[in-house]
Amino acid sequence: MKANRPKRDVHPDLARERLKCNFNIEEVTNIIDGGKDKTLERKKIEDIALNNGACLDEIPDECLSIKERYENAIRKSCIYSNIVRNEMLEITGMENFESPVLRRTADAFFKDISPFMLHLGMFVPTLIGQSTPEQMAEWLPKALDMKIIGAYAQTELGHGTFIRGLETTATYDPDKEEFVLHSPTITSYKWWAGGLGKTANHCVVMAQLYTQGECHGTHLFIVQIRDLDTHMPLPGIKVGEIGPRMGFSSADNGFLGFNSFRIPRQNMLMKHAKVEKDGCYVKSAKHGKLTYGTMVFIRVTLVSEMSFNLSKAATIAIRYSAVRRQTELRPNEPEPQILDYPTQQHKLFICIATAHAFQLTSKWLWDTFQAVMADVRKGNVDALPELHALSSCLKAVSTSDALSHIEQCRFACGGHGYMLSSNLPFIYSFVAATRTYEGDYTVLLLQTARFLVKAWEQAESGNNVTPTVAYLNRTANTKRVVWDNTHEGIIQSFQAIAAGKIGQCVRSIRDRIKSGMDYEDAWLMTTVQLVAAAEAHCRAVLVNTYWNEMIRLTKSSSANVKTVMHQLAVLYLMYWALEKTGDLLKYSSVSKQDLDDLQRRYEELLAALRPNAVSLVDAFDLRDEILHSSLGSYDGCVYERLMEEAQKSPLNAEPVNPSFHKYIKPLMQGKL
């Protein structure tokens, strides 16, 4: 199914915007991609995948039934997988099957999500992270070659957050050297796993391991659930799709129940613990939570995923705002482009800056993750708690911020932003799920808070703490930081806010314990403050990392690129400082006059960035096929595309709908 798009001239307003650009767009693209080579590689891969137009649908996905949409998604997934397997991996290298380029290119095929996404996104990483070398040799080639298709079935109907509360059991039978998987209750049914409902023939299952009459907690098992030839569920397996959702419409999220279903002993993923033939349980991991490794990996990758989604939304909203004109400023003058309104700039420029902040931070987080994992492989797990705390809060805050900024982008496009053809509702509903999956926002911030409270106590007693909380050594015992409106001053204020909030949590917990509460209740009563403290810590990490990375990556850039990258980072600092004025007043010496000055400088910065706005989103270099938007295409022919998309509505296939004769006419004639 191919559809040709008419080639159009660029809208004159957008053409004029591009003439105003004063920096080298390609240099900024290179910074975002991680280097000139990476940009070239990305473009080459995008050309291979997209130039034959295989991804274009004649009928928009949203106009299809649930079944048709799923079938179309599978059709495209197979085309896409073949391109990945036969052409793209040759360029990235097999080991880079998780390359963000593949993820980005996939969006040209799927407005929503591919049913294969969780196979490459979670099933394969779990095999890599949780298997012994023998298991890896057995399963990984088959998975990478799509000989088997997997899902990640952890969450149950009754429990998602509290993994230790999962009910599915895997009981070892030494006589047959098999595990018996069982779902003892309705709440123990696996629920949510992407690709599980109709697509996967295998899955990774998290279950409570029982051997020699003892429960050893949750472990991971690889389970074949469907016949490879007929695709029928195997006897003892009950599997299906969970029904319509807010988004993820083509991901066939599934349920799964086991009725004493047997798998070979070798199907327990045994990198961190094993069950011997005789049923003896042997733990090799130096840290009890290494089986949660896939979740940490995905949390890390989600930060760059949020940058990508936000860059799509910002591109759509800014290009549209350059073309859209509304309301006379003065009588008889032309209506201004809505991008000229400072309120519109306030909604949108932070989205560009945040996409940069997340992208630069995600690269740093990825390097940190790789370094910690290298240590873990050598048996050193010392840095794991800090990585867990960091990946938890960055996942929580990046998904939450991306979501609210994407909604701002939709607001910024007025009524047309509500159209599915704008793609903003799809981007929003996709990102809405990220705030919940892979660890809910509140739950993950509370994990970070546990780490922060311990770090605060260490700093209070004069001990050195780990790098991301090193600011506590400086600020833990300080009352208020002296306000300074330079970038260093603002970053230090964020650190002071975080330290102040963590310290306040510690005092609240201690006071509550003094007044007779036990630790658990004191902690529980303080959780509202603990979530806020973890968020503040995350903001301190974000502003510091974004700034340092921006400086590092622009060292050899041209002067104007340096300036515009600097402006974006300053905008990010000022935006958040102004959002947190209450906290600044509490934890720094900032005055009303200082805040008024900051507000004025922020407004001046919006004006300074205005001429480069369209070029800054052009620098994200998102092809129209990836944007899927009537409002955001490179040529800016918004109204033509909206009209063109409207024609595709199935309701326009006939001039009179049969319901007129069946219902409306009888109603009009009083015959109903």
Ligand SMILES: CCCCCCCC/C=C\C/C=C/C(=O)SCCNC(=O)CCNC(=O)[C@H](O)C(C)(C)COP(=O)(O)OP(=O)(O)OC[C@H]1O[C@@H](n2cnc3c(N)ncnc32)[C@H](O)[C@@H]1OP(=O)(O)O
């Ligand atoms: C390629 C890019 C693709 C991007 C797009 C992909 C699209 C994919 C779409 C959807 C996929 C969705 C998949 C899923 O959602 S899978 C299911 C994910 N589920 C969760 O994330 C559940 C969240 N819950 C938890 O992680 C845990 O239950 C918990 C961390 C909240 C609590 O665990 P628990 O075992 O109860 O531990 P405690 O709270 O008792 O803590 C003890 C101790 O352990 C520390 N700790 C916990 N987790 C970790 C960890 N992962 N690493 C290191 N340490 C950990 C914890 O901090 C405590 O430490 P202490 O304070 O020092 O005691």
Ligand SMILES: Cc1cc2nc3c(=O)[nH]c(=O)nc-3n(C[C@H](O)[C@H](O)[C@H](O)COP(=O)(O)OP(=O)(O)OC[C@H]3O[C@@H](n4cnc5c(N)ncnc54)[C@H](O)[C@@H]3O)c2cc1C
């Ligand atoms: C689109 C989508 C795709 C998914 N894909 C998969 C998948 O492929 N595989 C898989 O296994 N799972 C998947 N999930 C499940 C997902 O991981 C869980 O939904 C998520 O971890 C949240 O758990 P929950 O649904 O049990 O929420 P709950 O934990 O029930 O949360 C409900 C509310 O309670 C609050 N809460 C819970 N515990 C605490 C606490 N200790 N302290 C304070 N507040 C708390 C939460 O903040 C939240 O507001 C997916 C979910 C979605 C939405």
